[in-house]
Amino acid sequence: MQIQLSHLIPLPLRDKLLQRTSDIWNKDVTFSPGSFIKIKAPSGTGKTTLVHYLYHIRYDYSGKIIVNGKPWQDYNKSALATIRQQQVSIIFQDLRLFDQLTAWENIELKRVMGPAPACTGEQVQEMAARLQVTHVLQQSARTLSYGERQRIAIIRALVQPFQWLLMDEPFSHLDEENTRRAAALIAETCKAQQAGFVLTDLDNDVHFNYDVQYQL
Numbered sequence: 001m002q003i004q005l006s007h008l009i010p011l012p013l014r015d016k017l018l019q020r021t022s023d024i025w026n027k028d029v030t031f032s033p034g035s036f037i038k039i040k041a042p043s044g045t046g047k048t049t050l051v052h053y054l055y056h057i058r059y060d061y062s063g064k065i066i067v068n069g070k071p072w073q074d075y076n077k078s079a080l081a082t083i084r085q086q087q088v089s090i091i092f093q094d095l096r097l098f099d100q101l102t103a104w105e106n107i108e109l110k111r112v113m114g115p116a117p118a119c120t121g122e123q124v125q126e127m128a129a130r131l132q133v134t135h136v137l138q139q140s141a142r143t144l145s146y147g148e149r150q151r152i153a154i155i156r157a158l159v160q161p162f163q164w165l166l167m168d169e170p171f172s173h174l175d176e177e178n179t180r181r182a183a184a185l186i187a188e189t190c191k192a193q194q195a196g197f198v199l200t201d202l203d204n205d206v207h208f209n210y211d212v213q214y215q216l
C-alpha cells in the first residue's frame, strides 16, 4: 500500500509553515510499502496533526494524501473502516484506550474486529510477557499507569493485520529497557506482516534501523 503526500499543508499552520523548510509540508513525498520511516520535529510543529491526517481522522489541509492511487477524500466510510481494520494500524499519542474495559479487552476488541485475526490469544500473552504487562491484563484500563497504558496500546496496535503502522511518540512514557523491548517487538511484527511504519518523535534515536528519516 503506497502513501503519497502532495503539497500537504495544515490550514491552521499555513502561514507559520510556509516561512520555514520542511521535508514533508508542501512537498511531494512517497512512503514506499514496507519502509521504516522516522519523522522528527520539535514539539508543536505538527507531528500529531500529520499522523491524524495520515489516519484520515482530520482533514483541515490543502494538498492531497493519495492512498493506493486515490485521495483519502474519495474513499467512502465503509472502505475507510475496512482499511483501518486490515491495512492501517495506529498508536495514538494520547493512546485512546477504553477506560471501562480491561487491558485485555482493549487488545481483544482490536484482535477479533476483522475477518481474520493477525495473531492468536496465546501470542497476545507472549507480547504482554515481553513488555512485562501480564500482571495488569485483567485490570481496568483506567487503573493503569501511563507507561502500562502505552505498552497495552502498542500491543493493541500490533494484533490486527496491517500494512502500515502509524506511531505518534510511542515511547514517550517508557524507560530505556521497555523502549528497547517494545521497539524490538514492533520491528519483528512489522517484518512478519511485511508492513512499514511511520513514527514521529522529538529527537534522533536508534530504536530502529530506519529506511528514511524526515525533518517535519
Ligand SMILES: Nc1ncnc2c1ncn2[C@@H]1O[C@H](COP(=O)(O)OP(=O)(O)OP(=O)(O)O)[C@@H](O)[C@H]1O
Binding pocket: 012, 013, 041, 042, 043, 044, 045, 046, 047, 048, 049, 050, 093
Ligand atoms: N485544529 C487546530 N486549529 C488550530 N491550531 C491547531 C489545531 N490543531 C493543532 N493546532 C496547532 O498546531 C500546532 C501543531 O500541533 P500538533 O499537536 O500537531 O504538534 P506536535 O508536533 O504533535 O506537538 P507535541 O510534540 O507537543 O505533541 C500547535 O501549535 C497547535 O496548537
